Amino acid sequence: MPATEPLSQHVRDYETIYILRPTTQPGAAEKCAQRIAEVIDREKGKLTKVDNWGKRQLAYPIERHSRGIFVHLRYLGQGGLVQELERNLRLVDDVIRFQTIVLGAGPEIADVAVDEEAVKFIPVEADDGNEVQTVEERLGLPTFSERRYDRDDSRGDAFTDPADDASAEAQADDDTASDEGKASTETTPSAANSGTSSDSEGEKS
Template structure:
């Protein structure tokens, strides 16, 4: 029975978040480190996905956005500790989390699609470009003239000094001055 347990591994998912201002070379360095650690500890990468730049639930180290990377792999328990130790050493990694998805996996029986385990070159638009394109997609920008004015906003020219029905020096209406003059009392 101990021999059968020696062949079994566990399946894990790790999501790590890179700084939003990370350049492609730094992201490649982190991705290379992840692949190296998994291979060195006799693990096997199953799937790798880049989820792109997303807003964080709360600021982490003055960062409000981050680049999310998902990695699914198979290996022994020591692999997780080594991978997390390496992620902690990377300055560009804000956060990471590993989850055990399957306790009893035979590494030899795991089918891996070579396209799913390739780390893709991380090419993100600059945050300013991303914001501008989002505004254009929502129709908030008119042909490069800048952001549209909000509905209901008026310019200073829209507010005139004259109000219809009021003239300079006109008396206030009787309701506003207190129409109870002339000795009428309430009873």
């Protein structure tokens, strides 16, 4: 009977980013953090790093939110851990998106020393209820990002760098200004031709 393979041959290093609603209260965010820690512990994994990135602009609106609270996790475990973690994230109403990436093979969990400060979930700030919204969002109309993704028949990625969207909006504004300038230029010759025609008719009379 073959010997059981060492645990380190099965362990993987993962990272998960999950996004909370911008209106999530500190107590709800803490419950979510506790749930995550319990799942990782129960599935024999090990949390190695937690980063609270705070509120950030989303690549496109999700459930009418233009911003979200981003939390980044690094942990060691096996495939079953990821499935169970994501199943639990789906059950948390305040979680609107999450994404998991395999970073590579992980070391044997027992050999990994973790700094307690590195795995602390930093409390989120209480929402002041003043989330900044665009005119389109306040009126319930499609935003620039929604129109762009619908046109491309793609919803894109909520984790895209917000700077990409800002550049796209700036480019759209430049294109609009350019089109208006062209329209103005095209109108001017017509008016000039109209004046020439009137002068010609006057000479004939």
